[in-house]
Amino acid sequence: NLQERQIHIRTNAIRGLKTASSARLLPISDDLVRALQQHRQGKDADDPVFERYGRNGGNTAASALMMKRLRKVVPDQKKSLHSLRHKKKDDLRNAGCPEEISKAILGHSNSDVAARYGSGYGQDTLRQWMERAAQGMKHAAE
Numbered sequence: 001n002l003q004e005r006q007i008h009i010r011t012n013a014i015r016g017l018k019t020a021s022s023a024r025l026l027p028i029s030d031d032l033v034r035a036l037q038q039h040r041q042g043k044d045a046d047d048p049v050f051e052r053y054g055r056n057g058g059n060t061a062a063s064a065l066m067m068k069r070l071r072k073v074v075p076d077q078k079k080s081l082h083s084l085r086h087k088k089k090d091d092l093r094n095a096g097c098p099e100e101i102s103k104a105i106l107g108h109s110n111s112d113v114a115a116r117y118g119s120g121y122g123q124d125t126l127r128q129w130m131e132r133a134a135q136g137m138k139h140a141a142e
Helices: 030-040 058-073 081-094 099-106 123-141
Strands: 006-009 024-027
Touching: 024 123, 058 081, 081 099, 081 123, 099 123
Parallel strands: none
Antiparallel strands: 006 024
């Protein structure tokens, strides 16, 4: 949903999700909105953004392509796409992001009974912490 600046991670006709907590709404940056706009034009909301990967086995093909691109900038063979999740967790932690919000962003479950009440964190809160973490990454690179 580019108007709301968010991506909805959910099960679809092609693939399910690993866990129930994997289903979530994530805010996306203005840069990503601009990059995705050209790919969304003329498509319905449920159409895949990238048709060539919106099929059975498409996730495997997309993963292989992303790994190929990752290898160009990260030659360490111990690093994988999943390593990016660990990096994002570190970035959120270093930005001072509360653990509960970090879990919501990364799709980790929270088994605490109190955490199951309410509808979760709002997109503005999640976006704020993701932007703070991204700012920390920029400062570290300088």
